[in-house]
Amino acid sequence: MVCRRLDRGVVCVEDFELPDYAELDNALQAAGAECGAAESHGLICGMICAAGSAARRGWLEHLLGQGNTLSSAAQTVADMLATLYAGTLLKLNDGDLDLALLLPDDELPLAMRSQALGQWCQGFLYGLALGGVRDDNRKPANVAEIMHDFFEISNTRYDYETSEETEEAAYQEIVEYVRMSALLCHEELQPVQAAPRLQ
Numbered sequence: 001m002v003c004r005r006l007d008r009g010v011v012c013v014e015d016f017e018l019p020d021y022a023e024l025d026n027a028l029q030a031a032g033a034e035c036g037a038a039e040s041h042g043l044i045c046g047m048i049c050a051a052g053s054a055a056r057r058g059w060l061e062h063l064l065g066q067g068n069t070l071s072s073a074a075q076t077v078a079d080m081l082a083t084l085y086a087g088t089l090l091k092l093n094d095g096d097l098d099l100a101l102l103l104p105d106d107e108l109p110l111a112m113r114s115q116a117l118g119q120w121c122q123g124f125l126y127g128l129a130l131g132g133v134r135d136d137n138r139k140p141a142n143v144a145e146i147m148h149d150f151f152e153i154s155n156t157r158y159d160y161e162t163s164e165e166t167e168e169a170a171y172q173e174i175v176e177y178v179r180m181s182a183l184l185c186h187e188e189l190q191p192v193q194a195a196p197r198l199q
Contacts, residue, residue, distance in 0.1 A: 018087075018102050019080055021116075027077040033064050038116040039123035041102035044085050046127020048092055049186040059085065062130060092186045101179055110167055114156075117175060121150035124182065133189065140188040146181045153178065 018041075025037040035043070040063050047059050063081060064074055084102070091099045101120055104113045125147060133139055133147075153174065 018100055019084060021102060021104050024077070024080055024084070024102070027073070027080055028063075031064055031071065031073040031077040033077065035063060035123060036116070036119060037102055038104075039119040039126075040081065041084065041088070042120035042123025042125075043127040043130075044081075044088050044123075045092070045099075045182050046124040046129075046185075047131045048085075048089055048127075049124075049182065049189050050128045050131020050133040052190045053089065059127075059130070062126075092183070092190075097180075097183055099179060099183055101175060101182075103175065110164075110171060114171060117171070117178065118154040118156060121178060122154040125150055125154065128185075143185050143188050146185055149181065150178070 019037075021037050024040070028036055028040060033040070043063065044059060060078055060081060064078070088099070101117075103116050103120065106113070128134075128147065133143065
C-alpha cells in the first residue's frame with residue numbers, strides 16, 4: 001500500500017478520493033482564493049509534473065494568495081488542499097494511470113463542466129510555469145504539444161449547436177485526452193518517479 005504522511009494524518013493511494021467539487025469550490029470562495037476547484041487541481045497537477053515532490057513548497061500561497069493562509073476559512077481549505085495535493089502526488093506516481101480530474105458532476109450543465117475543464121487546463125499550465133516549465137524552455141516535444149492543446153482548450157468557447165448526445169460524447173473525449181495528457185506530461189518530466197506505461 002502506497003501512502004503519504006500529512007501533518008494531520010496519512011493519505012493512502014487506495015483510499016484516496018477526490019473531494020466534492022462544490023464543497024471545495026465553496027471553501028475556496030470563502031477563503032478569498034482567486035481560483036476555483038478545477039483550476040486549483042490543475043495547478044497542483046501541473047506543479048507536480050514540473051517539479052515532482054519539490055512542488056510542495058509554495059503551492060498553497062499561489063492558490064490562496066500570499067498572506068492569506070491564517071484565517072479560519074483559509075485553514076479549512078488548506079487542509080482540504082493538502083489532502084488533494086498528497087493524493088494527487090500518489091496517483092501520478094502509482095503507475096495505475098487512474099488519475100481523475102476534479103470537475104463538476106456529470107449531471108450538471110455541459111456549459112458549466114466545459115468551462116471548468118478549461119479552467120483545469122489553465123491551472124495546469126500555470127502549475128507547469130511555476131514549476132519551471134515555460135514556453136521558452138527546452139522540453140520534450142510531447143509536452144510542448146500538450147501545452148499548446150491545453151492553451152487551446154482553456155480558451156475555447158463552446159456554442160453547442162450539435163445534438164446533446166454528440167456534445168456530451170465530445171466533452172468526455174476531451175476530458176479523457178486531458179487526463180491522459182497530464183499523465184504523459186508527468187512521465188516525460190519526471191521519468192524516474194513515473195511508471196513507464198504510456199508508450
